[in-house]
Amino acid sequence: xxxxxxxxxxxxxxxxxxxxxxxxxxxxxxxxxxxxxxxxxxxxxxxxxxxxxxxxxxxxxxxxxxxxxxxxxxxxxxxxxxxxxxxxxxxxxxxxxxxxxxxxxxxxxxxxxxxxxxxxxxxxxxxxxxxxxxxxxxxxxxxxxxxxxxxxxxxxxxxxxxxxxxxxxxxxxxxxxxxxxxxxxxxxxxxxxxxxxxxxxxxxxxxxxxxxxxxxxxxxxxxxxxxxxxxxxxxxxxxxxxxxxxxxxxxxxxxxxxxxxxxxxxxxxxxxxxxxxxxxxxxxxxxxxxxxxxxxxxxxxxxxxxxxxxxxxxxxxxxxxxxxxxxxxxxxxxxxxxxxxxxxxxxxxxxxxxxxxxxxxxxxxxxxxxxxxxxxxxxxxxxxxxxxxxxxxxxxxxxxxxxxxxxxxxxxxxxxxxxxxxxxxxxxxxxxxxxxxxxxxxxxxxxxxxxxxxxxxxxxxxxxxxxxxxxxxxxxxxxxxxxxxxxxxxxxxxxxxxxxxxx
Amino acid sequence: xxxxxxxxxxxxxxxxxxxxxxxxxxxxxxxxxxxxxxxxxxxxxxxxxxxxxxxxxxxxxxxxxxxxxxxxxxxxxxxxxxxxxxxxxxxxxxxxxxxxxxxxxxxxxxxxxxxxxxxxxxxxxxxxxxxxxxxxxxxxxxxxxxxxxxxxxxxxxxxxxxxxxxxxxxxxxxxxxxxxxxxxxxxxxxxxxxxxxxxxxxxxxxxxxxxxxxxxxxxxxxxxxxxxxxxxxxxxxxxxxxxxxxxxxxxxxxxxxxxxxxxxxxxxxxxxxxxxxxxxxxxxxxxxxxxxxxxxxxxxxxxxxxxxxxxxxxxxxxxxxxxxxxxxxxxxxxxxxxxxxxxxxxxxxx
Ligand code: SF4
Ligand code: SF4
Numbered sequence: 102x103x104x105x106x107x108x109x110x111x112x113x114x115x116x117x118x119x120x121x122x123x124x125x126x127x128x129x130x131x132x133x134x135x136x137x138x139x140x141x142x143x144x145x146x147x148x149x150x151x152x153x154x155x156x157x158x159x160x161x162x163x164x165x166x167x168x169x170x171x172x173x174x175x176x177x178x179x180x181x182x183x184x185x186x187x188x189x190x191x192x193x194x195x196x197x198x199x200x201x202x203x204x205x206x207x208x209x210x211x212x213x214x215x216x217x218x219x220x221x222x223x224x225x226x227x228x229x230x231x232x233x234x235x236x237x238x239x240x241x242x243x244x245x246x247x248x249x250x251x252x253x254x255x256x257x258x259x260x261x262x263x264x265x266x267x268x269x270x271x272x273x274x275x276x277x278x279x280x281x282x283x284x285x286x287x288x289x290x291x292x293x294x295x296x297x298x299x300x301x302x303x304x305x306x307x308x309x310x311x312x313x314x315x316x317x318x319x320x321x322x323x324x325x326x327x328x329x330x331x332x333x334x335x336x337x338x339x340x341x342x343x344x345x346x347x348x349x350x351x352x353x354x355x356x357x358x359x360x361x362x363x364x365x366x367x368x369x370x371x372x373x374x375x376x377x378x379x380x381x382x383x384x385x386x387x388x389x390x391x392x393x394x395x396x397x398x399x400x401x402x403x404x405x406x407x408x409x410x411x412x413x414x415x416x417x418x419x420x421x422x423x424x425x426x427x428x429x430x431x432x433x434x435x436x437x438x439x440x441x442x443x444x445x446x447x448x449x450x451x452x453x454x455x456x457x458x459x460x461x462x463x464x465x466x467x468x469x470x471x472x473x474x475x476x477x478x479x480x481x482x483x484x485x486x487x488x489x490x491x492x493x494x495x496x497x498x499x500x501x502x503x504x505x506x507x508x509x510x511x512x513x514x515x516x517x518x519x520x521x522x523x524x525x526x527x528x529x530x531x532x533x534x535x536x537x538x539x540x541x542x543x544x545x546x547x548x549x550x551x552x553x554x555x556x557x558x559x560x561x562x563x564x565x566x567x568x569x570x571x572x573x574x575x576x577x578x579x580x581x582x583x584x585x586x587x588x589x590x591x592x593x594x595x596x597x598x599x600x601x602x603x604x
Numbered sequence: 605x606x607x608x609x610x611x612x613x614x615x616x617x618x619x620x621x622x623x624x625x626x627x628x629x630x631x632x633x634x635x636x637x638x639x640x641x642x643x644x645x646x647x648x649x650x651x652x653x654x655x656x657x658x659x660x661x662x663x664x665x666x667x668x669x670x671x672x673x674x675x676x677x678x679x680x681x682x683x684x685x686x687x688x689x690x691x692x693x694x695x696x697x698x699x700x701x702x703x704x705x706x707x708x709x710x711x712x713x714x715x716x717x718x719x720x721x722x723x724x725x726x727x728x729x730x731x732x733x734x735x736x737x738x739x740x741x742x743x744x745x746x747x748x749x750x751x752x753x754x755x756x757x758x759x760x761x762x763x764x765x766x767x768x769x770x771x772x773x774x775x776x777x778x779x780x781x782x783x784x785x786x787x788x789x790x791x792x793x794x795x796x797x798x799x800x801x802x803x804x805x806x807x808x809x810x811x812x813x814x815x816x817x818x819x820x821x822x823x824x825x826x827x828x829x830x831x832x833x834x835x836x837x838x839x840x841x842x843x844x845x846x847x848x849x850x851x852x853x854x855x856x857x858x859x860x861x862x863x864x865x866x867x868x869x870x871x872x873x874x875x876x877x878x879x880x881x882x883x884x885x886x887x888x889x890x891x892x893x894x895x896x897x898x899x900x901x902x903x904x905x906x907x908x909x910x911x912x913x914x915x916x917x918x919x920x921x922x923x924x925x926x927x928x929x930x931x932x933x934x935x936x937x938x939x940x941x942x943x944x945x946x947x948x949x950x951x952x953x954x
Contacts, residue, residue: 222781223805223888224908231906232858238878245843246879248872256849262875471818477879498810570807570888572905575881582810 104192107185108171111149115142119163126155126164131528131538152519154528199449200522202349202441202486202508210460210593211492215602217583218568226567233563234573237503240265240409240433242477264409266340268503269298270559271574272493275484275505276322276342278304280357280366280378281445283539284311286531289514291315292548297555302342305355305380307369308334320411323400325354326380328370332403341400342411348442348485350451351415355380361525363534394430401431409433416440416462416485421469427479428470434480436505437462441486443508445532446523459485460499464597467500467579490561499597500579513554514547606803607631607777609923610892611932612899612950617918618646619773621765627928628756628775634924639778639790640759641751643799644770645896648746651705654682655724658742658749660699660787667737674730678723679708692762695754699787718841721796728795729822739788744797747896751790772894776801795833797895802829803924804889804909815882835883836893847900851947853880855905892922898951907944914939920950
């Protein structure tokens with residue numbers, strides 16, 4: 102007997118009184134929910150992903166969308182999702198793919214941490230009147246400064262500094278490759294980071310010529326597939342990042358479906374047209390920490406020790422010890438990607454079940470590096486699930502030097518977190534290579550939206566710092582006495598080294 | 605709030621403690637009668653080569669035998685006695701102040717370039733974090749801290765501060781918001797040769813604390829001031845930086861200013877901020893730090909706490925209030941206020 106169909110996920114309706122038959126929704130929906138029969142718009146709700154493109158473009162606000170219009174018998178364990186996943190797998194015998202970050206309702210530690218402000222005993226600082234410094238340097242710092250003070254009072258520095266990236270704000274944009282996202286999307290991000298004095302990652306997709314003008318703001322990625330990597334690529338980047346793992350799928354490689362590998366993507370990645378781009382789970386030249394150290398050194402040699410090299414790992418249980426190993430190599434920064442990190446395509450079972458939250462990972466990495474006296478050797482970049490300026494302030498107070506945002510920047514360009522990125526039909530022109538969809542995204546406009554987001558978060562950060570009586574970001578970093586935990590268990594408080602509220 | 609004052613005679617002419625007591629009492633408006641203290645350099649000429657260890661004991665039985673035991677292991681006690689004290693109506697005696705004159709064995713600290721100091725530092729950290737009922741609050745050579753809970757004049761009279769003669773004095777009148785009534789919470793705060801008086805609150809305490817702790821210090825005093833002493837010890841003694849560079853690390857110029865400096869200066873200041881970011885002290889403060897070689901006064905980067913300077917021949921005064929300086933020296937000249945973050949340095953010249 103057939104398993105039949107599962108109930109609709111979303112139900113789309115058009116208020117026929119309101120509708121003026123402009124037919125825009127038909128063009129807007131890349132998933133083919135709407136079609137025209139004579140003068141009527143017919144709706145196939147089953148195809149809907151809740152991307153909201155039709156809704157946002159309807160001139161009459163005539164479209165409405167309802168989630169889960171059909172109830173299952175409610176059950177706390179056998180949720181609708183659990184049941185549907187089984188039905189789906191019973192049919193296909195395959196791994197379930199999903200997009201975007203972890204979608205399980207784990208408690209969010211960020212939401213159980215509160216920040217501090219000054220009252221009476223120390224004055225808060227008004228960022229409108231006093232300087233507020235968010236400038237951040239990413240890279241190795243010397244353990245101490247050696248200087249020679251001459252008799253005439255002149256000071257000569259004996260310590261040589263290694264190259265650091267200079268950020269005007271501790272907010273960077275993480276790696277989303279050309280391929281996973283469209284060129285227009287990448288271009289918008291590139292223009293935005295240039296405008297705001299910060300950096301973004303290329304992802305494992307090479308560097309398209311159109312991005313060359315922004316190369317001084319780009320961190321070029323070297324991942325296990327080595328797509329697009331050659332000396333030209335390495336030399337163009339401001340920094341190089343070796344990707345070991347990703348928060349959305351720790352322990353497994355990447356997969357860009359052949360449908361997304363168009364002419365341009367294939368050239369940039371240096372792979373055949375239409376072929377699946379598969380990044381293996383481990384780098385085939387890295388089977389231990391020494392191998393990683395060697396790769397870091399090779400990349401440094403290749404670029405004459407002029408560029409910082411980052412290493413990105415997924416936040417797994419042992420992240421702190423792994424970071425300490427990375428700090429002992431010549432790497433300049435370690436990126437910790439929490440289990441809420443986004444992804445264009447990932448097996449759902451990984452997305453929802455593997456790895457640990459970024460808050461705990463950053464706190465333990467910062468502490469481990471301090472315990473070993475090597476915190477100066479490496480910068481710590483937090484990523485994965487950062488939603489607002491408070492999350493950034495909290496990440497920094499837990500020990501991060503800077504953060505990567507990803508999903509946040511996409512939402513600023515229209516993304517509605519529908520989670521269908523892996524299908525390559527993104528109606529917002531972000532996670533797609535279809536020209537007609539890509540053309541919907543205007544880099545001039547969207548770069549301004551993304552830049553605005555970075556600007557507003559930077560402003561809010563200065564206000565939060567000022568209220569805490571701090572006028573320089575380095576005084577917030579790892580300043581855990583300015584955090585309190587609200588309804589966090591003792592074990593977690595201990596890992597975060599944060600006191601409970603009221604203490 | 606809190607009131608602070610410091611003085612140095614650059615030619616090491618000795619001053620007794622009576623005038624700084626009077627100056628500090630003048631600033632009672634800035635205190636609450638719950639803590640005051642004095643530090644003086646040059647007071648133990650007969651034991652110049654020994655570390656003068658001042659301890660608060662809760663009793664002379666358990667805690668003292670444990671401290672004695674540790675000192676015997678790590679060196680030789682040249683002399684020890686109760687610090688002479690005199691009952692005051694306004695002061696409740698909560699501890700027994702004791703002093704040791706101590707010489708560490710320098711061969712016990714392998715791999716250190718300053719083994720005696722490191723032994724001493726170890727003893728201070730161990731005692732204060734692990735021996736209940738004992739608190740070492742002073743551990744330098746030929747110097748000493750005298751402090752308690754009470755008004756400045758009561759604390760001074762309790763120790764008969766006029767009986768001590770030093771060429772550098774620091775004093776502090778406390779308005780506590782944390783740990784009131786605890787003698788250990790009063791200033792000056794000291795470690796080895798460093799003594800600190802501090803008016804303000806350090807909003808970057810958590811950052812600074814984690815930085816010094818990762819460099820082997822243990823914060824056990826429940827006050828943000830101790831971290832200043834450790835920062836000076838780390839940057840000044842262990843990293844060998846001159847005072848003006850240490851102050852630049854703790855209260856650095858803003859990036860905008862650094863960007864506009866001439867190249868060499870820019871390079872230095874840039875390197876200081878990169879290297880010593882976690883040492884930057886934020887929040888409102890005015891601080892005077894002393895060693896046997898001199899005193900340094902400075903404020904936070906936007907000067908949220910007052911600091912006034914005065915001079916008279918070999919004497920340099922640094923205080924929260926001009927009036928306090930005038931009590932010590934009615935003839936004082938050249939009264940002025942340093943800019944935010946600018947260090948005022950008085951060094952001995954003989
Ligand atoms: S998929 Fe998007 S555009 Fe299509 S109907 Fe659903 S919300 Fe509208
Ligand atoms: S990028 Fe596009 S496909 Fe992916 S979640 Fe956002 S709107 Fe949906």
